[in-house]
Amino acid sequence: MFEGTKYFIDGLLGFLTLKTIFDIFWSTQLGIIVGMLPGLTATMGVALMTTLTFSMPPENAILILVCMYIGAIYGGGRSAILLNIPGTPANAATAMDGHPLALKGEAGRAIGISTTGSFLGSIIGMALLALFTPLLGNFALNFQSFEFFWLAIFGIVISGNLTAPKDPIKGWISGFLGIFIALIGMESIHGFVRFSFGNTNLAGGINLIPAMVGAFGFAEILSMMKYQQVNVVKTRIERIIPRASQILKYKKTIVRSGLIGTLIGAIPGVGEDIAAWVSYDFAKRGSKEPEEFGKGSIEGLIASETGNNAAVAGAVIPVLSLGIPGSAPAAVLLAAMFIHGVRPGPMIMIESPDFVYKVVAMVFLATCAMFILGLSMVRYVVKILQVPRTKLMPIIFTLCVVGSFAIQSRIFDVRVMVFFGILGFLMNEMEYPVAPMILGLILGTMLDTNFRRALVIAEGEILPFFSRPICLVLVFFIVLTLVSKTKWFNRIISGLKQAVQKLFHKRGNHG
């Protein structure tokens, strides 16, 4: 614990140079702008930044990426409030109450409250990141091939379930399709090339960054161009800094949303959008004024913004401790760490524990920069929202091209980006979530290697996959996730609930 605090302070002091502070501010501001602009998501921003920071020292590069990530998730709230279009999917719940507030002429107040909510959410997430990463990392040291196989399956199943709540089958299809895509190219055990059809580029496999830039960048451009231009709400932005009493009134909602956001963020492949919706839903259920939700409720706005920013730090927990991303932008962050020679995973607490706390310090600095920038220059920055999308989208596409090309200097990667852009767009149209596919793309190699290795260790026996204690827990959660949406399961649960209620009612009467 004390060692962790020492590493954190050392990390923090190490970043407090004039150049690093400048880097923190420009990258966070850029993140806010990227997040604000519909069509540019946090994933896309972090992917582009990975390209730009390619030649920088690892710690500086990762710091800039964390700033971009936090800035973008926060920035998306601006367009949700002023345009009723979430800048990133994470801010969809923000639009529910933020936009009605703007229509009432309280855009400034809404921006101030969303900034404070994001700040507090991020701080709660950061504290939990510092607390749980070492615990989870140490626990994961017990994992062997059997557990890693189930962990990959669990990631896909839960991500599919939560990103496609109406129809989880589509989420699972997306996830397993991602695993298949990860199997293209040379496999790591025998060096055999699979599904390349003689193409030397495909033999090298599909790179994550071009795939993500396509699925989250180009697909978004195509989706945005479907619609005509939307007008910004013409409102005067007056007082931005919220009153302390206003925030203190909702302290319970803030803490609850922070905890929910971090937890959902930490679930593999689930991300900030789900975190915001779940926080919003819980806030509505626990509110004294649930009828105000959707009409400009301050509580609703705080809940969604606290939840989504807490999820950022939450999504970094499995990145560092398991080498599995909690969200799509965290997946790019994970890829960037690998590019810069950092190997996150269970061994990180043994090999470089200081790095974990450096990331905590990065989150802290980015959060502070976001808070300062979020409450200043608002009137000028929102002017960017007035740029028509017909002028903005071609620039974003040229950035998609550069972002996918630059890391390996291959035109093939530009083609991969275009392919995943079209695939992502079609998937959106057919209501298949893209996030599980990307998670599958990351977990595919882990699943492939560990499944075959485990089979060899067990000499073809299937029993060890089910008899080891951690495997049993993972299998239990996988089955629970698979059956949780079925009618018969819900019938059993509601039957059990009624039986328990009756039992307590009887006891109460006797008492």
Added chain:
Amino acid sequence: MVKKDFITSVVLIAFSLSVIVSSYTMPRLERRGIDPFSAPGVVPGMIGLILLCLALILFVRSVRRGGYLLFSPDTQQQGGHRGAAWRVLLTLVISLIYAIGFLGRIDYTLATILYVFSFIVLFEYRWHEPLNNQLKIFGYALLQALVAALLITLVFRKLFLVDLP
């Protein structure tokens, strides 16, 4: 959506079957004396089977809901949908020409100028109005295309030392 589900389920069934077949026919590398459980086709075969099961569930569900009636009256598109489809198609075509046709064949800066300029003009030009009233669109589009292309080239190549296509 049921019709879309029906079509995607058929595509997915065909796809997963082809994955299963190619995994089964994949070399098992017996000559190299490797453990058959670590053969390269094991995991793709398993993923193909899982995808097949999921696609079959989707297929049965969509058939039950009448998704196979592909040409029933509600498939006719409304005007708004048609406009959106055209905008998407136009975006796709010019972006493909730029990314697949131009890049790697002509200079990056020139390709970017052409792309940005044509994108803005195609979407902002009002076809039913006379050209003389809209010369401004061409001027501004050219200016933006020049500034954007030169700035991206300069910032990425010189400042961040990044390779461009």
